Amino acid sequence: MSKRVSDLIDPSQFAQIFAVRDPAGHKGSFGSSAIVGGAPSMVGAAVLAGRAALKSGCGRVYVGLAQESVLFDVDVGQPELMWRALDALIDISEQITAWGVGCGLGDSNYGLQCLKAVFSHRAGSPLVIDADALNALARGDVSATWGQGSVVLTPHPAEAARLLNTDVSSVQADRIKAAQTLAARFNAWVVLKGQHTVICRPDGQCQTNTTGNVGLATAGSGDVLTGLLTSLLAQGFTTEVAVPAAVWLHGKAADELVAQLGGPIGLTASELIDTIRKLRNTLKPN
Template sequence: IPERPEIMLATAEDLLKRKDISAWAVGCGMGLDETANQILNNVLTQNQDVPLLLDADALTLLARSNSETREAAQKRSNLVLTPHPAEAARLLGTSTQAVQQDRMSAVQTISATFQVVTVLKGHRTLVAAPDGTVYTNPSGNAGLATAGSGDVLSGIIGSLLAQGIAPFQAACAGVWLHGAAADVIKHSSGVEAGMLAGEIAPAARWLRNRLMTDKTKN
């Protein structure tokens, strides 16, 4: 892409053949057809030592999957799921309303069922470990309820996984940084309305670099 030369494009088939992938983030815009389903099965069963994050369409496919695919997910010790309430409801076989009525139970049940780290997005996003430990995120605001915001969150958590940070810590840190970046945008503009997903990553980059600078000074 001439305007964004840092964006590197490759097919899923080509990526799955590579041995130098340090983390996977799968699902955003992948679709729900048979090809997408095969990609999900392949990424779950191959390179099992590599951390994997599933979001968006990958979560819908997982919810619809057979027992073999679910068992493949359960066998991974480094898997992170990042559902919004409707996707969580599909994974649990219940309604979105039921998930929202007891978010704590929902996120813990998903993590226990699949033996994964689960990020249940929404107001005060929850992060659950398979053992039932839950982190409640304090950062963020209503401006995050914008198209593409969840994709940015997946990218942030995926980048932390790629740096070798353990799944639960990567999810907690990514959720906080994503929300804190939205707070930076809100405080700089004075409003939440009209926030764009494309603004979040630059704000997160600025914030993380500032935190690293402050840590160095101290």
């Protein structure tokens, strides 16, 4: 834990995500994301993550709801999303190229079953763990038995404090140390959200993000980030590319919205999604 210096995220690290796509590509060329969450009364979290995954370029996006009796089977605003009962999603797990779990997962027994099922069946595909899934990990309801393959934890400061069995003020007092401790404890990438989000590799190397503003302090913002990150991983980008790219793009979209529409007061998570799409299609970093 001696490494305490953090570099800044630079778009040159992930210039390839802005490259023109092969015109011969098809939906199978661009990966399949699976979002698992959306317990009763929290379906919106899964919707936001699914929409973000789709509009940031994933070829196919499946959403598995953490509900024993699923009544929701279509997002009329984004009918391209494919809704599945968890068992049906697990049955096609070999097709999934990245998983995102936790957005609106809740803390029911069934939600925990869903989380454990993803851990057991992801078969080495990249895994993004957010929100209620992090809380389950902190409570000890699940353990870090997620097998081989890259894992990304995306806590906000309160979630990080629970995982570290400490308080928020201690996390915020040394965000780099907190991220490094989590990365070492779970052998995972860590995205410690908040002002100047810190990303940390499993080996303890950290970077700090400079994009974004307080408009991101709104419900659903983290769900959009989870969907974006899952999408980039599903498309085949490495964690070294996808993690800083997702964090930077998420913040850049918030900055663009404030510049164009005013803010940061009143910025909503759903607005971020189309702006992320636009940025990915128009930016050309050196």
